[in-house]
Amino acid sequence: MLYQICHVTRFQYARPVAFARNNLRLKPILWSGQQVEDYQLLIDPQARTYPARAEAGLANVVRLVLDAPSDSLTIESRARVRVERPIPIPRPDDPSLEQIAAWARASHDASPASPAAYLFPSPLIALDRDIAAWCAPDLSPSRGILEAAMALAHRIQREFAFDPHATLVDTSPSEAFSKRGGVCQDFAQIMIAGLRAAGLPAAYVSGYLRTLPPPGQPRLVGADATHAWVLVWGGPQLGWVGVDPTNGIWMAEDHVVVAIGRDYADIAPIDGIVLGAGAQKMSVSVDVEPLEKAVAA
Missing domain, CATH: 2.60.40.2250 (Immunoglobulin-like)
Incomplete structure (x- = not known):
């Protein structure tokens, strides 16, 4: 496209x-x-x-x-x-969360795309016990990385209300989590907080969504402004995979990546x-x- x-x-x-x-x-x-x-x-x-x-x-x-x-x-x-980006397909032989966490901790990659750069708390995304506990049921260590990431994205989409008036640009993930509402930035940062708490590399993506959907498909939330979603690292073979918790979908042909960082403040x-x-x-x-x-x- x-x-x-x-x-x-x-x-x-x-x-x-x-x-x-x-x-x-x-x-x-x-x-x-x-x-x-x-x-x-x-x-x-x-x-x-x-x-x-x-x-x-x-x-x-x-x-x-x-x-x-x-x-x-x-x-x-x-x-x-x-x-030109295919939709990821979870498979039974995908690396487990436990494997991903171990590979990330052992990484010697010092580049800006290194999984090790996205393992730890960042200025706008602190570790939060409540968020970690809420995300934990979807992040079993033995679960495949793609299956687990989409399960968590779907739960955020279901249980959080998209409300532009609920939060501001500097609202913390903890506050948005307690309100169970916010915008794409909030949902992405909540998901990242949960993934990092489980020892998984997770990055914040700023970008764009296709404004008008293909015929017969619903319009995506967040298409009138810059959008935000999550990259989760899937190991050496899968690499970085995009997940959009606002819409409960994978990053694919509707998404354009502008910048990638630890949180909104970076990019x-x-x-x-x-x-x-x-x-x-x-x-x-x-x-x-x-x-x-x-x-x-």
Whole structure:
């Protein structure tokens, strides 16, 4: 499937700001099953941009510097991405959770995609006894990794309410868990907390969902904005496998990976500082348009 993605973020400032410096993580990364064929970044008013190194996780980072007074800032990210990603199929001979945990602990891989980098608590995802206990019934050590991951995703989808008003961007997994509600970021971070508590490598994914579903299929939750889901490591053979607990599905052709990190703080689409007085308003629009059906190999 070939997608044209348009992601527009608009900031409106109550008073002109004197200076702004932002980190943009908007260009999809090169990842298994997807390839970026074209990319454009448009800034209004004109600002200085240059590549920057990702401090954590896997992301294409651009530093934006606005050093002339302005009362607004518009950031438009346009990408054309081809996605050809099969749906994972759990099998009786899949590695068990016990095997996965042992392999991850023994890993000497020091790259940003190393399973060892995603085993431990991170700034926004602390270990939580209640979350660990709630997830434990689906995470028996002898269970196959794919079967267990989807079982947990399905339970989160069933038992948590999608409610944009229940949480904020800085709501902790513990608070969202106690409310049994939230958005895709909350569900992903709750699932990650449970997987890590069981000794399994789990990463946070920021990306996009196809805006309009194929004929006869339901529209996916989270398709009007940036979406979040989970990568769980399945061992050397399976590698990283994506699971979407908001929709109870695998990461496949409807998902476009933008960045991967330990939690949201590593890979927020836009963060930075603004020097000025008064409030600001932000609006975001996302459209993921399929251009053609990918040709089967």
